[in-house]
Structures are given as C-alpha cells and as structure tokens.
Amino acid sequence: MKILKFFNVIIPLIFFFTGIFSAYSENEPTLPDNTYCLRCHGMKTLSYIEESTGVIKNLFVDSIKFNHSNHQKLKCAVCHDKGFDIYPHNFSLETKKLQCTKCHKDDPKFDKFHFNEVEKEFYNSVHYKNLKDKFDCYSCHDPHKFEISQGNKSIEDAIKTDNEICLKCHKSTLAFSNLSDKKYIDLEIAHSWLPNLEIHWKTVMCIDCHTPTTNDISHQSHEIVGADKAEKNCVSCHSTNSILMTKLYKYQTKQSNQKNGFINSRALNEAYTIGMTRNIYLDKLSILIAVLTLAGIFIHAFGIWIGKKARQKNK
Amino acid sequence: MGKKIYIYPLWLRIWHWSNALAFLLLIVSGISLHYANINSPLIPFNTARIIHNITGVFLSIIYIGYLIGNFISGNWRQYFPVFKGLLKRLIIQTRFYIYGIFKGEPHPYHVSEEQKFNPLQQITYLSVVYFFMILLIVSGLFLLFPAIAPHKIFNMGGIWPMAVLHAAVAFFLSIFMVAHIYLATLSGKIWWEDFKNMVTGWHEIEDNEHEQDNNQNNNK
Numbered sequence: 318m319k320i321l322k323f324f325n326v327i328i329p330l331i332f333f334f335t336g337i338f339s340a341y342s343e344n345e346p347t348l349p350d351n352t353y354c355l356r357c358h359g360m361k362t363l364s365y366i367e368e369s370t371g372v373i374k375n376l377f378v379d380s381i382k383f384n385h386s387n388h389q390k391l392k393c394a395v396c397h398d399k400g401f402d403i404y405p406h407n408f409s410l411e412t413k414k415l416q417c418t419k420c421h422k423d424d425p426k427f428d429k430f431h432f433n434e435v436e437k438e439f440y441n442s443v444h445y446k447n448l449k450d451k452f453d454c455y456s457c458h459d460p461h462k463f464e465i466s467q468g469n470k471s472i473e474d475a476i477k478t479d480n481e482i483c484l485k486c487h488k489s490t491l492a493f494s495n496l497s498d499k500k501y502i503d504l505e506i507a508h509s510w511l512p513n514l515e516i517h518w519k520t521v522m523c524i525d526c527h528t529p530t531t532n533d534i535s536h537q538s539h540e541i542v543g544a545d546k547a548e549k550n551c552v553s554c555h556s557t558n559s560i561l562m563t564k565l566y567k568y569q570t571k572q573s574n575q576k577n578g579f580i581n582s583r584a585l586n587e588a589y590t591i592g593m594t595r596n597i598y599l600d601k602l603s604i605l606i607a608v609l610t611l612a613g614i615f616i617h618a619f620g621i622w623i624g625k626k627a628r629q630k631n632k
Numbered sequence: 633m634g635k636k637i638y639i640y641p642l643w644l645r646i647w648h649w650s651n652a653l654a655f656l657l658l659i660v661s662g663i664s665l666h667y668a669n670i671n672s673p674l675i676p677f678n679t680a681r682i683i684h685n686i687t688g689v690f691l692s693i694i695y696i697g698y699l700i701g702n703f704i705s706g707n708w709r710q711y712f713p714v715f716k717g718l719l720k721r722l723i724i725q726t727r728f729y730i731y732g733i734f735k736g737e738p739h740p741y742h743v744s745e746e747q748k749f750n751p752l753q754q755i756t757y758l759s760v761v762y763f764f765m766i767l768l769i770v771s772g773l774f775l776l777f778p779a780i781a782p783h784k785i786f787n788m789g790g791i792w793p794m795a796v797l798h799a800a801v802a803f804f805l806s807i808f809m810v811a812h813i814y815l816a817t818l819s820g821k822i823w824w825e826d827f828k829n830m831v832t833g834w835h836e837i838e839d840n841e842h843e844q845d846n847n848q849n850n851n852k
Contacts (some may be wrong), residue, residue, distance in 0.1 A: 594666050594799035603803045610807050614814045617729075621818070624734040 348394040355380050357404075358393075372495055382462045396420075396460070417454040430465075431536040438540035451496055457482045476522050483523045507544060638747050641705065647698045648830060652809075654691040657683055659806050666799060682826040685776065692769045710747070711761060713754040721751040731816065743835050760808055765799055787813035 343469040355378065357363055364375040383389060394401060421432040438446055444452040454460075484490045484504075492502045511517055526548040640648070664673055664680035675683065702708040713721075724740045729752070732740070741750040749757060774781040774794040781791055816830075817823040821838075829835045 586755060594795045596796050596799075599796065599800055599803075603800075606803075610810060614810070618814070620734045624736060626735050 341353050346391045346569065348519050351380075351383075351393050353440040354378075354397075356402075377460045386460075388460055417458070417460070433538045435534065436536050442539060442541040443543040444541055447499070448496055456486075456496075473519060476520065479522045479524070480518070510549070634838040636834045636836050637743070637745050638833055639743060639745060639835045640830060641707075643697075643701045643705075643832060644707065647694055647701065650694050651691065651698070654687050654694070655805070655809060657687045658691065658802070659809075661687065662799075662802055663817055673764065677684050688776065692763065692773065693808055695765060695769060703844050710749055711754060711758045713751060713758070718751065722755065725752045727748050729815075739819070742837065744837075756808070764808075767804060768798065769802045770802065771795075 358376055358378045359380055361377045363377050364373050366372070367374050400406060418432055418436050421427045421430065423433075439454070442458070486496060487504060490501045501617065505514070508517075510512055524537065524541065527541050527543075528544060529540055529546070530548055661675055661684040664675040664677070665684060666675050667674075668680075674682070681745045697762040721741070728737065728740050734791075739750070775791070775798060778791055781794055816826040819826045820829075825836075
C-alpha cells in the first residue's frame with residue numbers, strides 16, 4: 318500500500334515537471350511578467366539624467382495606456398530583451414536602439430500597414446535627413462501607448478491627437494532645442510500666411526500639408542517635409558485635388574456611423590470641405606447662364622406685355 | 633365657363649409641392665455651402681450643412697414615392713412623347729414661345745386628360761425627372777455615403793467628380809425651376825391659373841379650346 322501511495326504522488330509530479338521543462342525548452346524562454354517590470358516602471362517619478370545631454374529621461378510606463386495599446390499582449394522583454402530581466406540593468410543596454418521594423422517589416426501579417434514603404438519614407442523625411450539617429454520611430458510613436466486609429470474618434474479629436482505628436486517638439490523650445498541646433502520658429506509666425514489659422518489647425522492634420530501629396534492613400538506617408546516643400550496651394554484641398562478629401566470623407570463616415578448612429582450620421586455629416594463642389598469654369602459658366610436666363614425671361618415677359626398693349630391699342 | 637377636368641391627383645400634388653419646397657431649401661442651403669463665406673454667410677455653414685443633408689434625404693424618399701405613384705397610376709405615360717411627328721410638334725411649340733405668344737396667338741396644344749403636357753414640356757420633364765433628378769440624387773447619395781463612392785475616377789479621388797457633378801446638375805435643375813415657374817405663369821388666362829390648378833387638381837378648359845383641338849385633329 319505504501320508503494321502504491323508513493324507512485325500516486327511521484328508519477329503526477331514527474332508529469333508535472335516534465336511538462337514544465339518541455340514547454341520551457343521547446344518554445345520561447347519564459348519571460349518575466351509585465352507586473353515584474355512595472356513594479357519600478359509603473360512609478361511616475363522613475364527617471365534619470367542623461368549624462369551627455371543633461372536631459373531628464375522619464376522611464377515611467379503608464380500601465381493603463383499600455384493595456385489599451387496595440388502592444389498590450391506583448392511582454393516587456395519581447396522588445397527589451399537580453400539583459401533587461403536582470404536588475405539593475407546593464408547601463409549599456411539602456412542606450413540600445415530598438416527598431417519597430419525589426420518586428421513589423423517583412424511579416425505578411427503587417428502587410429496592410431505598408432511598413433516597407435513607411436521605412437523608405439522615413440529615411441526621406443526632413444526629420445531623418447536633419448537629425449539622423451537622434452530621430453527614430455519612437456520620437457513620434459510611443460510604443461507603450463501606440464494605438465492605431467480605429468476611426469472611432471471624432472474628426473476633431475483624431476486631428477488633435479495626431480497634431481499633438483508634432484506639437485510635442487514644435488511647440489516647445491526646450492524639446493526642439495534638445496533635438497535640433499536650428500533656430501526655433503514660432504508656429505503661428507511660420508503659418509501666418511494661412512487664412513483662418515485656428516480653423517485650419519482644428520480641422521487639418523499637420524501631416525496633411527507636411528507630406529507630399531500623392532494619389533496613394535493606402536497608408537499615411539511618413540515622408541515629412543519641411544516648410545519649403547509643404548503644401549501651400551489652397552486648391553489642393555479646396556477643390557481640385559480630391560485625394561485629401563476622399564481620405565477625410567471615408568474616415569469621417571466610419572467614425573460618424575459609430576458615434577451618431579446611421580441616420581444621425583447622414584444628417585450631421587460633417588466632412589464637407591468648403592469649395593469641394595467648386596470649379597472655376599463651372600462657376601463662371603453657371604453665373605453666365607443664370608444671368609442670361611433671367612435676362613431672357615425679362616425680355617420675354619416684356620415682349621408679351623408690349624404685344625398685349627399693342628393689341629389693346631389696335632382694338 | 634368651360635368644362636373642368638381633374639388632371640393632377642392628390643398624391644401628385646403633394647409630391648409636386650413637397651418637391652418644390654425641398655428644392656427651394658436645397659438651393660438656398662446649397663448656395664450657402666458652395667459659396668461658403670465665414671464673414672457673410674447666406675445661411676451659417678453648419679446650419680446649411682444640416683438643412684442640405686436632411687432635405688436631400690427627404691427629396692430622395694419622396695422621389696421614390698413619386699416613381700411608385702407614377703408607375704401605379706400610369707402617369708408615367710404622360711412624359712413619353714409619340715416619336716411620329718415629334719420634331720414638327722416641337723417646332724410648332726417653340727415658334728409659339730418665341731413668336732406667336734407676342735402676337736396673342738392661342739396655345740398650339742391644349743391640356744387634356746390624355747395629354748397634360750405640350751411637346752416641349754414632355755421632352756424637358758422627361759429629361760429632368762428621369763435623368764437629371766436621378767443624377768442629382770445618386771451623386772448626392774455618394775457624398776452622403778462616401779464609403780461606396782468609387783475609390784478613384786480618372787486617377788482622381790472618387791469624391792470630387794461626384795461633388796462637381798452634383799453641383800452642375802443642381803445648377804441646371806435650378807435654372808429649370810426658374811424657367812418652369814415663369815412658363816407656368818404663361819399657360820393660363822391669368823398668370824396664377826396654373827398655380828391654382830396645381831393646388832386644386834382641376835384644370836378648366838375653355839369652349840374655344842375644344843373647337844381648336846377638334847380643328848387640329850381634323851387637319852392631322
């Protein structure tokens with residue numbers, strides 16, 4: 318009986334441990350749970366001063382935002398691999414550059430995001446050309462918060478969120494000077510040529526004008542251009558080139574259906590771009606036809622009146 | 633006092649005046665959107681946008697009702713002219729509008745239960761109701777449901793050609809409306825007679841109209 322009891326205990330234990338070891342050895346190595354990392358990185362004040370620049374680097378990761386981000390299912394150590402699981406981390410690891418495209422490029426699962434094109438565009442962008450390695454994907458996209466647009470925000474909110482990425486550096490002299498040696502230019506002065514500036518900032522994304530206008534709307538171009546090459550032609554949006562309007566309209570429908578319901582979305586459709594129905598030739602022609610029609614009616618009515626008078630006189 | 637004939641049934645009159653009201657609202661709000669100006673708006677942009685969207689959907693729904701009513705009642709036949717001798721009838725009607733009307737000549741074609749429209753009206757209404765109205769509604773619906781609009785037309789985004797088409801057709805129909813109202817003032821003895829007919833549904837035929845029609849039929 319004692320031998321039986323022994324086997325009753327030892328055999329399940331053997332299965333249990335062999336199961337663990339085989340799982341450990343066959344697949345990925347067991348990575349530490351995110352809560353382990355967030356014990357320190359979940360503290361808002363966790364930061365250090367970068368010796369070379371003197372800038373305070375905050376190492377806080379907002380677990381709520383992370384759990385809503387596209388990377389929510391990833392363990393920290395998937396990206397922060399080799400050595401980050403040991404505390405204290407080796408300092409040399411902390412300066413190691415991570416690349417989005419390491420995971421996202423050449424994977425058919427991510428084809429729809431066009432990462433190959435995005436990478437090429439990034440290398441042609443004014444940011445990379447001027448700042449080289451000081452600027453990378455993470456300068457704009459925080460991987461701990463990044464959430465791809467689901468079209469569930471109002472247009473104004475979506476534009477605001479997107480523009481805040483640019484304004485993080487372009488509206489802060491400190492953040493700007495940390496990255497660039499160029500002279501900081503106030504945005505209002507730089508955009509003083511633009512009529513109704515406030516309305517444009519609320520309804521247009523910076524990148525709508527600061528990327529080359531192409532017919533490809535499959536993805537958002539990452540070839541950010543400077544003021545010299547940015548779109549300054551009003552009619553690119555307000556009339557002739559409908560690519561921007563097409564993008565805006567299709568986004569708007571998706572979000573509006575979700576927010577307002579189908580019927581209200583039709584009534585409150587807010588994506589009309591002033592001038593989209595306009596065409597200089599049609600406008601001139603329509604005014605000419607309208608004037609001719611009214612003149613024709615007036616002359617015709619006058620003719621009838623004259624005829625009537627003449628007939629009455631003859632009688 | 634002549635004979636009265638009932639030529640505009642209730643459903644047709646309801647559609648006609650609802651359509652007229654919707655058109656007026658669409659024209660005013662459409663002009664406000666087309667020539668949008670923040671400093672001096674005809675109607676404020678956001679109000680015009682909502683009026684235009686709601687009225688546009690209303691116009692589309694009553695147009696479908698009109699098509700159904702037309703089909704059931706057989707009213708659709710009024711719009712399709714007999715091709716034999718059509719050119720001659722068109723010339724006669726045009727001559728009347730550009731010459732005979734000034735001389736006080738009688739209308740060459742009179743209203744009857746079988747034929748409410750003169751040849752020019754037939755051709756114009758046929759193209760307006762069965763072609764331009766459809767173009768206007770379809771292009772408008774593409775702007776309201778942009779996701780179903782063509783992605784690209786001639787390498788341009790699909791929305792803009794729809795918007796320009798919508799504006800061009802709307803302009804043409806606005807001109808039609810002005811001409812339609814003017815010509816309606818000419819068709820009766822008094823300028824408002826045809827407007828009254830469109831309210832009551834009844835059209836009064838003068839005795840001499842019977843005689844003229846009989847003479848015309850004998851001369852054919």
